[in-house]
Amino acid sequence: MTIKYYLGIQSYANHDCGASIVKYNTKSKKIDYVCISEERLIRKKYPYTFPIHSINYCMEHFKLKNLNRINYIISDWIKIKRWLRSGPSYNYSMFDYFKEKFNFPQKKIIQIDHHLAHAASVYYTSKFKESAILIVDGLGSDLETTTFYMGQNNKIKEIKKYKDHGIGTAYGAVTNHILNLGTGGEGKTMGLAPYGKKYKNQIKIKVKLNGIKNDFSEFMKRNPLSDTLNQINPNLRPNPIKVKHRYCKNKNHLSKYFSGVAYDIQDTAEKVMSHLGKEIYRDTKSENICIAGGVALNSVANKKLLDKSKFKNIFVFPACSDAGIPFGAALWGLFNFEKNVKKHQVNFDNAYTGRNYSNESILKILKKFKINYSKTDEKLIAKYISQGKVIGRCAGKSEYGPRALGNRSILADARNPKMRNYLNKNVKHREMFRPFAPVILEEKNSEYFDLKQPSPYMLLVAKSHKAKLIPSAIHVDNTARVQTVNTKQNLNLYNIIKNFYKLTGVPVILNTSFNDAGEPMVESPLDSLICFLQTKIDCLILNEFMIEKKNIKKLSIKNILNYRKNLISGKERKIIRNLMKPLSMKEFKIKKKLYTNEAIFFAIKNSKNKLKNLFSNLKNKKILLVGSNDHTIIICKMFKKYFKNLDLSFYNLPNKNDFLEVKNKPNLKKISNLNKINSYDKIIISSFEFQRDIVDFISEKVNKDKIFQIYDNSSRSLMDSFLIKNIRTKKRIYKFGTQTKII
Template identity: 50%
Template sequence: MKKKYILGIQCFATMDSGACIIQTSGESDKYEYVAISEERLIRKKHPYTFPLHSIKYCMEHFKINSLNEIDLLVSDIIREPVWHRSGPSYNVKEFDYIKKIFKISEKKIVQINHHLAHAASVYYTSGFKNSGILIVDGNGTDLETNSFFEGKGNKIKLIDKYNGRGIGILYNVITKDCLNLGTGGEGKTMGLAPFGRKNKSILDFSKVKYDGIVTDYSSILRRLPFSDIISFSGGEKIKKLNINLPKRSKQSNILNHKWRQIAFDVQNETEKCLIHLGKELKKRVKSQNICIAGGVALNSVANQKLFDNTKFKNIFVYPACSDAGIPFGLCIWALYNHPLFKIKKRRRIFKLKNAYTGKIYEDKKIKSILKKYNIQYNSLKINKIAEYISKGKIIGWFQNASEYGPRALGNRSILADSRNPHMQDIVNHKVKHRESFRPFAPAVLEEDYKKYFKIKQPSPYMLLVAKVIKPKLIPSVTHIDGTARVQTVNKKQNKIFYNLIKNFKKITGVGCILNTSFNDAGEPIVETPEDAILGMLNSKIDYLVLGNFVIDSKKVNKLIKKKIVKDREKRIQSNEKKAIRSLTKNYDYKDRKKYFKKETKNAYWNTIQKPFFDLKNQIKNWKNKNNKIVLFGTYDETNLLLNKMEGFKSLNIEAFMPYKHFNDDINKRNKVKLPFKTIRKISKKQIDSEILITSYEFCYDIEREIKLKYPMFNYFNYYNGYSRNLSNYFKINKK
């Protein structure tokens, strides 16, 4: 039976860059897949590079020699549905150049909505027959932040969406620009939050308004995007906030009252926001089930609050719910929806078996590596390792295939005793070299989870949070607020890990151990046996378990470290060269230079000039036809057009309808007097008019309102998801 392959990659240079391949064959609805994030393979966190290594890794897994064997390449859409440019104002040119010379026929490329890929990743692995699907992230296609979908049978339907600004980006801005916890530091903010207190708020969310799917943070947050070609190239930065926030210097202790309170406040708001969205989704679907994905779904505390405070009976959160899971979402969407994979019977929805999507490193391979570096080892005896843990030893645990997403679930883990009250400090300082407040998760036998945690259902992917019933029994996995991010483990999902915990229980009576990801601070989770050996050498891990071998760290010559690092670097470089050769046609430096020059020019034009010329053309059209125009926008932007925009004054303007009586600059209290009749709603009298949206900040909100309240009207919006405000154009083009 001929096998078919779907390759999924993100369309833009993301920090979560990666790839997935799904294999299917004939009339069977079963499928196999492999997925990996690029950072694991190139040993650089948040790489923003084209996933050359990931694609090769996935191809090798299925023994695919050439891209010709791929039946369909699925990618997402961020700014516009174009394959070659991730976004017209984007600056990551290398990523796009590789796409330009990628050796695949363009006829085989399909692009879909980013949130639809998130939705597919979670619904098609939920095992549910129907479900409400909630997607919340920083930004998806055309600045989409919140989306409601409904899954029925094997179809997913969009119910509603909201663009522009949401809780994901607010959490990101506070983490990065205020708490100074770096790119991808949202988990740290979540860990810090319980150190703050209720009723001591520093951040004021009282002006935030929720209305259905709309979570309007405009009182705090500016609309996206926050970076473009201009800011990338050292030009004027985009203002992100409407409020002033302090920025923590690296010297300022993160546990100072101010910082932990800010973390508390933004976490508290996130929980409120997700509960609201969960309740709204429940109103719009009949299902008792909810699926959640998108970067915000990594917030396990908020997931749990949503579940506890809504009427959904079952919840499923996809383990790689951030953009790391997009490549899989793209592939699985195509499997269920693209005509190329249509089969006679209806495809069933299978429940995700586990999150181990990487490739397996066999014992033979591990043995040869140990031999190469002259590392002594013993055979694995599970009860011995359990005993070590019970005696306070720290174990590096490397088994089978790596996990998809940011959580280590017992295949690339560091393990320790959950009962030891000092273990949190020891592992944070000596092993992971990270902040002392960061909590650790418990891995608990599935049959025992109710003994230790107040939680309604198993949580195999560490994406739910529960109150710890006896915190004194398992102090090293109990957070300051008495909760834990639980991983339940059963035999089917991970036999060897289950057996280890079972053995630990035999010795100690406690069926629960500390489980944290196997990586050093600032490093990706280990992928290969070599990465794991280096991980051991860089920390105070006592024993490293590699497949069926055990290494005592005291017996390892530390001098091999240099050689392993060098060999690994060489291997990564050679893999890259090989990948470029086999996946692209004629990587040519001259051509690349020309491409960069052309695309940079293009990007500048799209960012700054496009809104001006689009509006200019529209004005010309309207003038020729003598159309009646109603302005729907803000005072300051409308005034800007009045003063600076060619031809604007001579338009046949019927009236001005202010959006919520706002200025684009929300802090400017004074509203300019405009020489138009001001109206509060558009009446039937204006039916022969067209609407011009005169706002940058609120153009998406206004567009939404027009679609809802005035669907019969034509409207024109000269801004899009990558433009800068017109004032930038006028500043540059001063006469």
Template identity: 40%
Template sequence: MKSLGLHKDPWHNTGACAISGHDGEYNIAFLSEERLDRVKDSRAFPQKSIEACMRHLDVPSISQFDAVVMDYIETDKDWRLDQFRRPCSTENLLRDVVPERIHMIDHHLCHAYAAFMTSPFEEAAILIVDGRGSNKQTQSLFIGSGNSIKFIEGTDTIGIGLLYAAMTQHIGFGNLQEGKTMGLAPYGANEPPLAYDFDGRFEGIRTSYETFCVEGNYSLRQDILSPSTFAEQARAAYETQMECERALLHLGKYARKVTGMPNLCLSGGVALNSVANNSLLKARIFDDIFINPAASDTGIPLGAAYYGHYALGQNKRRAGEISPYLGPTYSSERIDEAIAVFSGYKIVRDNALKQAIEMLCANKIVARFEGRSEMGPRALGHRSILMNPLIAENKDVLNARVKFREEFRPFAPIVMEEHSQDYFDIDRPCPYMLLVPNVLPNKRDVIPAVTHVDGTARVQTVTQSFNGKLYTILEAFDEKTGVPVLLNTSFNVAGEPIVETPEDAIKCFLGTDIDALFIEDVLLVKN
């Protein structure tokens, strides 16, 4: 069975995912188009990512896919169907696919398949919370069991996802910048309250903000106070974040009541709100919660491909968490060729790991390129910039010298899983950076560069089996410093996608104040 999942719409980044195999034994490749066309949040038809996935799985022709699945936003007569089949256009990559093999399915159903089919649960409640999906749905509830997913109910009211997006733009951050609002929120905790009355009405799966938001363009009413100072912006972010957590707790309680399931899969753009996720987990409504690292619309191709594999192909499922590293493979020959093309650095092949750790201990900035790229919008160690977490000023150094972004933006820690409870208030693995627990009080001065202003941190736990050489780097840093934690941020600069290829990595390294690039087993050190 070969299944191809696609996503393309005018609002979010497009991409592709391909699955080849039978039952629980299959190979998978997944990539967002922005990683290859180098346009942040690219809306282009995912031709480059389709071709990359096909190369990885050794599928010579798109006609060999048994199913090509994509989501729709409005109806099954979506404008895309004709565009994908139109000859003499970019999208004619699909011209050789038998029309009966092209399937258009519900947007939230794609989210549900991406979340549940990559989870460790045999059965679970599935809660989707985002902006807008098919038929304008904002929130949906499903039950997953085995290889099937059943829709329970949904709503098309203006939900918490749209409120959060509208407030993000109202604060002044622009489209698809909700992460900035989450990062700014703690700075507003002690600021004077603003005159916001969200008037959120919760009933069942509904969270409604019709009296606060304008339906037509999903913005706020014109009479809503626009924050003009940093303090007001921070307070607006804080109040919005508190409302998000309140809404998610309501939805979680309702999902548990209706489904009776002890475990939850959470997806949709709101599921990237790691702070709200942690609040939901701490409420102990569910025994466990799973969130895929590509929870936003970046994961729609993944869910579409799984729909083809399980719903259409009727393959048996073997539950288990999926590796986040699903991008293409780059050979050592390709890497060596890329290294040879550029100049301006010393090439270290012997004792490269030792020198990389020495540079980190000496407070240098070291980028990391390893294996297949991670899915989703957050770096999980294969396309990362690493720095020493022991020095508080390193946050400002990175924001100013490399990331070129707002000073309040926090950085995340990676930690050896077996030591995670020594540093963070967490009782389980967190391999995808989707929870924000407290840093233990006695460790906040130890790792100040990754401790947020409210004493929290967006943690990624790392193991040898799941993360490979990233664990080895952490282990070596621990041996040198006694601290099994490193600062980790995405390998890119503001406004650009995370690097994908060896060439991307070297260009970013040379174009910023990064001191060294540890690319597979080779260390490049600037002259």
């Protein structure tokens, strides 16, 4: 076969799910691709659904009628490297059922590390022949949160990884559990940070930096992670933050306390990323660095990393969050299954990886809803912007990732100091502290900003030299998240700004994503029309057509919304028929019950059974428990009856508790050092949270076969199986420190 197709998708119910197809012509060596996120197509943010709409979208782009033409599916993995039921303690959802029924041979599904897929997305799309690759996110395949790679000769090699919570999780925890800015609200926290400063009574966000480690264990709990238990009862996932803190109930984010917390976590993120930059430079000595993973969306930290390290060039992948996993996975497939593919063939010059919508399809919609329109051009759009009009632009291919880069953007005049508040209040309906970004002609970049290199994907932040000229696109601390544009990347957008420059002498306009609060970015002309009608956008651009609000006669938005809803559900039925084996709700319900029960059992009982088996087989042996007080006390309570014929000792490391505030110690023989550790038959690691630290600490002193680890990457603590009597109870189990009396 001359033409090969690689389909990339995520393997688990991801908030950022989507699909990508990479097409490769083995004769001409031409590479072509399309990528999309599911939320854009089904109009629901964080969908956690199997991305059938995205798969269909990509197949339609390449005119593929069915899945037979796909050579390989490349996916990531989570917890266990297998396609079905990869998370043994996850609840069974429609996502899993769809995966089971997906009509594609499992032997042609290849699974790679989640972080490797991130790494492939950024390295293969970069212009660097060789580069250090830094991946930092909330959670990878086997609990890793930071990984160093080296990209060389079109291949990616892992250098080292760090498991346990790092800056990604800490940033998310502060965003959710203190600032109340919701899932995916990290960007809001970043926007809030410049309003705050450090003050005396602030909470302590402690991090220990050592090599690749960015250890937040003094600030937050490492476990448990999300699993089936907290899906059933949200109270079964504790607030991960250990230190005493307030919660922003009343949206008073600009108060000293909450803006101070935002400042602090942002400051910590910058320190961590600068540290990791220096560390990966030490390991690679490369001039270039590629960054991806959710933390790479932190444009301020990216700039700090670049300024404080010896790297000369930086590339941040525009869809660096999990939205980029499908493309990374598909690219990895291409470079590992095809011979002699070279990086430069990928030709990634812009982030417009979606599909084009034809003028005919636009006219069809406008006619259907009897909407007046006129033809427009870049000159007129520039003139309207300079007159203070707010423009919604849906033209050409859509952008990949969370940033709008002109094709699905709201454009406005950054010179007008009132524009920022106007947009936040009337168009985007969001917090007033949120900033907007400038888009500037690339050649004028250094005139306006402290940036030595272009920033085409809005992923670098810089101080502005001319903040007073463009106040609505500059943040409170005189910085901006800059997008530079040249004729190669986006000719139409470039020309709009060029015309605006001719009219005003300012080569910058304000650019923000085309969506209303809480909704995904618009994808199609129909989505754009709906968002335009529901907000105070003055003009809508659909390719070469312009619709002005003042010319819109009475129109029922309800009718248009219903029309779109029916369109999506009708399409879904067709896609299901085409891509899936027959589905049955009855079968799904049976499986849901069965697998969810299995998952509950796995989460809560698996470790208990493992330890029970161990104790039953260890008669007359000398055993050492190394761990924390509270965890060991629980073990003594649960397994006392097995202790009769055992010689048990306890070494307290670390000298603290896992979870409960207990002052008493386990009733076991205590030893004060590990000098005789090799005289024991078995060493049981008696801690949930610190299991990995303890293993690291003792593994040089003792034969590894003697070490017994109770937990794997999907288990709950034994303390949970002791404390949680009925998972369906609405009782709050995890109120920090209140369970002391139980022991």
